[in-house]
Amino acid sequence: MALMTTDATPADATEPEQARTARPGRRTSPGRVLAWAVMILFLLFSLFPFYWMLRTALSSNNELYAGAESWLPVGFDTGGFERVFGLQTGEEALAAGGSGQSLNFFLYLRNSVVVALLITVGQTFFSAMAAYAFSRLQWRGRDFVFALFLGGLMVPLIFTFLPNFVLIKQLGLVDTLLGIALPSMLMAPFAVFFLRQFFLNIPREVEEAALIDGASKVKVFFTLILPMSSAPVATLAVLTFITAWNDYFWPLMVSYTDSSRVLTVALGVFRAQTPQTGPDWSGLMAATLVAALPMLLLFLVFARRIINSIGFSGIK
Amino acid sequence: MAISQPVQRPSGPVTAPAPPRGRRRKDDTALALLFIAPAFLGFAVFLAWPTLRGIWLSFTEFNLLTPARFVGADNYLRMVQDPVFWNAMVVTLQYVVINIGLQTVLALLIAVLMQRLTQSSLVRGLVLTPYLVSNVVAALVFFWILDTQLGVGNQIIAGLGLERIPFLADEAWVIPTIAVINVWRHVGYTALLIFAGLQAIPPTMYEAAKVDGASEIKMFFRITLPLLRPIMALVLIMTIIGSFQVFDTVAVTTQGGPVNASRVLQYYIYDMAFGRFQFGYASALSVGLLVVLMVVTVIQYRLTRAGSSDLA
Numbered sequence: 044m045a046l047m048t049t050d051a052t053p054a055d056a057t058e059p060e061q062a063r064t065a066r067p068g069r070r071t072s073p074g075r076v077l078a079w080a081v082m083i084l085f086l087l088f089s090l091f092p093f094y095w096m097l098r099t100a101l102s103s104n105n106e107l108y109a110g111a112e113s114w115l116p117v118g119f120d121t122g123g124f125e126r127v128f129g130l131q132t133g134e135e136a137l138a139a140g141g142s143g144q145s146l147n148f149f150l151y152l153r154n155s156v157v158v159a160l161l162i163t164v165g166q167t168f169f170s171a172m173a174a175y176a177f178s179r180l181q182w183r184g185r186d187f188v189f190a191l192f193l194g195g196l197m198v199p200l201i202f203t204f205l206p207n208f209v210l211i212k213q214l215g216l217v218d219t220l221l222g223i224a225l226p227s228m229l230m231a232p233f234a235v236f237f238l239r240q241f242f243l244n245i246p247r248e249v250e251e252a253a254l255i256d257g258a259s260k261v262k263v264f265f266t267l268i269l270p271m272s273s274a275p276v277a278t279l280a281v282l283t284f285i286t287a288w289n290d291y292f293w294p295l296m297v298s299y300t301d302s303s304r305v306l307t308v309a310l311g312v313f314r315a316q317t318p319q320t321g322p323d324w325s326g327l328m329a330a331t332l333v334a335a336l337p338m339l340l341l342f343l344v345f346a347r348r349i350i351n352s353i354g355f356s357g358i359k
Numbered sequence: 360m361a362i363s364q365p366v367q368r369p370s371g372p373v374t375a376p377a378p379p380r381g382r383r384r385k386d387d388t389a390l391a392l393l394f395i396a397p398a399f400l401g402f403a404v405f406l407a408w409p410t411l412r413g414i415w416l417s418f419t420e421f422n423l424l425t426p427a428r429f430v431g432a433d434n435y436l437r438m439v440q441d442p443v444f445w446n447a448m449v450v451t452l453q454y455v456v457i458n459i460g461l462q463t464v465l466a467l468l469i470a471v472l473m474q475r476l477t478q479s480s481l482v483r484g485l486v487l488t489p490y491l492v493s494n495v496v497a498a499l500v501f502f503w504i505l506d507t508q509l510g511v512g513n514q515i516i517a518g519l520g521l522e523r524i525p526f527l528a529d530e531a532w533v534i535p536t537i538a539v540i541n542v543w544r545h546v547g548y549t550a551l552l553i554f555a556g557l558q559a560i561p562p563t564m565y566e567a568a569k570v571d572g573a574s575e576i577k578m579f580f581r582i583t584l585p586l587l588r589p590i591m592a593l594v595l596i597m598t599i600i601g602s603f604q605v606f607d608t609v610a611v612t613t614q615g616g617p618v619n620a621s622r623v624l625q626y627y628i629y630d631m632a633f634g635r636f637q638f639g640y641a642s643a644l645s646v647g648l649l650v651v652l653m654v655v656t657v658i659q660y661r662l663t664r665a666g667s668s669d670l671a
Contacts, residue, residue, distance in 0.1 A: 074575060075476070082472050085465075086485050089547060092500040093488070095511060099503060112514050173398035182391035188399070195406045201604045201625060202649050205632055205642055206409035206416060212423065229401020260390055289493035291607045296633065307495045311611050314499060324503055331499045335492040342491045346484040353487075353551045 093335075100124065100329035107324055123329030127313075148333060150301060151309040155288060155337075158223050158305055162287040165228035167280045171272075173230060174238035175264050179250065189239075195232035201292070208296050218299045227287065234279055241275040242268060278352040281345045285338055306334040416642035423636055434643035444644065446619050447627040448651075450534060454623060455602045457538040462546050462598065467591075469546070470553035471583060475575065483554070486547040494607035497544040502527065502612050505536065527612050530620040537608050537621060549598055556590030557583065592663035599659070600652055624648050 098116050099107070106118030127148045176182070177189050207226050208217075216222030245268060253263050269276065291307040298304050304312070313330050317323075342349065417434055419427035438444050469486060489497065505512045505526040513523045526536040560583065568578050606625040609615060615622035615630065622630075624644065632641035 078472055078476055081468070082476060082482070085469055086482070089486060089489050089543070092497075092504060092543070095504055096500055107509060112518070169397040169401065172394040176387075176391040176394040180387035180391040180394065182386065182388040185391070188395065191407075192398075192402060195402060198406065198410050199600060199604060199649065199652060201606075202413055202645055203406060203409040205628075205638060205645060206412040207405055208632075209412070209416075209423070209638065210404070210409065226401075226405040229405065230398035232402075232406075235398060260387065264394075285491065289495075291493060291495050291610070292629075295610070296629075307493050307607075310495050310499060314502075314611060322503075322506075324506075324509070327499060328503060331496050335496045338491040338493075339488070342484070342488065346487075347480055350480060350483050350487060350551065353548065353555060 096328045096332045096335070099324055100332050102325050104323060104325045120325070123323075123325035123327075124333070126323065126326040127330045127333055147301060148306075148309065148330065151304050151306045152333070154220060154304060155306040155334075157220050158294070159284050159287040161220070161224035162227050163280050163284040165224070166231050166234055166283055167276060169228075170230050170234035170279075171238050171269065171276060172264070173235045174242050175268055177235065178239045178242035179264075179268070180260065192230075192232050192235055196236070204293060204296060207293075211297060217297055218303045219297075220303050222297045223294050223303060223305065224287075226293070231283070234283065237279055238272065238275065241272050245271055274348075277345075278348050281341065281349060282352060285341070285349075288338060310334055413642050413645055416639055417646045418643075419639045421638040421642075423638060427639065430639065434640045437640060438643055438647060443619060443622065443627065444647075447622050447624045450620065450622060451603060451605070451624045453534050454538050454605055455599060457535055458541055458602050458605075459595070459599055461538065462542045462549055463591075463595065465542065465546050466549035466553055466594075469550040470557055471579060473550070473554050474557045483551060486550055488547065489544045490548040492544070494541070494544060495611050497540055498608040498611040501536075501540045501543070528617055530617050533613055533617065533621045537605070537612070540608055541602075541605065545598070545601075549594060552594050552597075553587065553590065556587055556594075559590075560586045588663065592659065595663070596656055596659050599655060603648065603652055603655070 098114070100123045101116035101119055101121065103118035103120035103122060173192075177185060177192075203226070211217055211222045211225070214222075216225065249271070250263055250267060253267055254260070258266070289307065290305075291311070294303075294305045294308050295311070298308055310330055313327060314322075416427060418429060418431060420430050420433075421427035473482060473486070504510050505524075507513055507523050507525045507528065512526070517523055524532060526532050564582050564586075565578060568582060573581070604625055605623050606629065609621050609623055609626045610629070613621045615626050625648070628641050628644045628648070631637050631644060
């Protein structure tokens with residue numbers, strides 16, 4: 044967007060945080076104090092649920108009722124996590140307020156990892172290939188096909204789910220991990236568009252020098268274009284992974300049994316298996332935390348990359 | 360759009376004046392077909408074809424077991440006479456209005472605060488954190504926090520001497536509650552989008568205004584808001600389209616209840632397809648949603664003049 048290029052300095056020059064926040068000459072006015080108070084209040088609102096997940100997961104169900112007001116875990120107990128990972132026997136689980144039904148979160152975790160990786164690797168790689176064809180190769184109909192792809196951005200994904208389910212069923216892929224991954228494994232219009240923009244900005248001279256040296260265009264793609272775009276490719280991959288990991292609707296439609304159940308769907312099932320005595324809150328929050336943790340860890344590693352990508356991904 | 364590249368040469372089989380050094384430049388059709396093949400397959404099979412097929416299915420009666428039978432506009436006639444559909448439409452609209460209204464105001468506030476207070480990546484990271492977890496996780500945490508008896512939210516309310524609120528079990532409360540839950544997850548993301556837009560406003564404008572003695576509030580209404588308009592328009596179009604598709608939170612917490620109070624459109628569609636195996640009617644409902652989204656987008660685009668910028 045032309046807008047974004049007019050002034051890129053403030054966003055990029057954020058590295059020395061202290062230098063900026065504690066800039067001398069900015070006195071603490073009442074307005075600033077108020078503004079910070081609002082900010083901090085908002086951050087508390089954002090982060091409190093995470094603490095509450097942890098606090099509840101580490102509490103014992105039987106004491107949650109009595110100690111509902113406590114801000115710390117009540118009756119400190121890792122039983123919630125044990126139930127999630129199927130480490131408790133049915134009787135133990137029932138006694139602790141669980142549903143007593145076996146859950147295999149290791150399996151769901153594995154399924155989530157497999158699905159998210161299939162989608163991330165496939166979508167990123169195939170979209171990169173397409174983006175290369177759209178940005179660096181000369182062929183008939185290129186602009187027409189690219190316009191078609193862009194048109195795909197207009198169709199809400201949700202509209203394609205029902206027909207895609209019918210298709211996946213006809214292909215015999217219902218209740219398989221491949222069935223979950225396949226529709227988003229081959230491309231995403233946004234991914235193609237995103238990468239094409241970066242490929243277009245790589246100087247042509249670099250490519251031409253390699254071609255003169257006798258490299259093929261395939262080789263140029265793998266040894267020049269891809270490595271030179273490793274940053275945007277990685278950003279795209281991380282964003283795709285997060286989206287795939289958090290998806291609920293599509294996996295819910297396609298998976299019926301444990302063999303293809305991913306974490307988000309398993310959480311819904313866990314929630315539905317409410318025991319007689321009332322929900323197994325401790326177990327549920329432990330499960331929720333287990334499902335959220337991989338993304339939070341990923342965020343810890345890639346935070347800056349994810350944050351900086353948002354300006355672009357939003358303002359297409 | 361961000362196509363900042365000079366207009367591409369129309370690429371015929373023989374590209375007219377080859378650049379001086381690229382004498383080997385030629386038509387790459389064979390290679391291009393190879394490179395484009397997987398993505399094109401994905402596009403055709405899982406995006407274009409399902410879109411057409413979804414429209415076709417909306418004119419049929421189809422239960423997955425027997426072949427689809429063409430029934431003309433029957434599904435659409437049924438749709439306009441279906442009180443549950445209209446209720447779903449109203450509920451969805453209520454949700455969108457509350458969700459988008461709250462989220463946009465809050466996100467704008469956070470974005471401006473971030474711009475004026477701190478450039479810290481840590482703050483931006485913390486703001487974004489809820490977005491990292493799935494809708495299901497967000498729904499379950501608030502399901503617990505807002506539980507009528509044990510939830511800490513209601514503990515606080517009771518502690519203040521007020522009546523406990525059955526947030527997700529009361530017909531009047533359920534949609535605002537679901538809207539707020541999704542604000543929690545998405546507001547940080549929206550704030551960062553707006554924040555990115557704020558970076559495009561030249562700081563000199565603020566410095567000049569300051570010299571003239573303008574207050575922060577005046578600067579917000581006279582500089583920030585007007586110059587942010589194109590970005591806000593895009594952000595609104597994106598978030599509203601997303602908001603109309605609300606499903607996960609409802610599916611995990613209320614399943615459309617109490618009664619039909621949270622039966623949003625997308626949940627009704629899902630229920631129709633997978634609960635009652637009426638794929639034809641469900642497809643017609645999907646087309647209905649699609650039409651609503653298109654109308655909303657066009658109206659918004661017109662109203663906000665999203666395509667033009669005041670920052671010449």
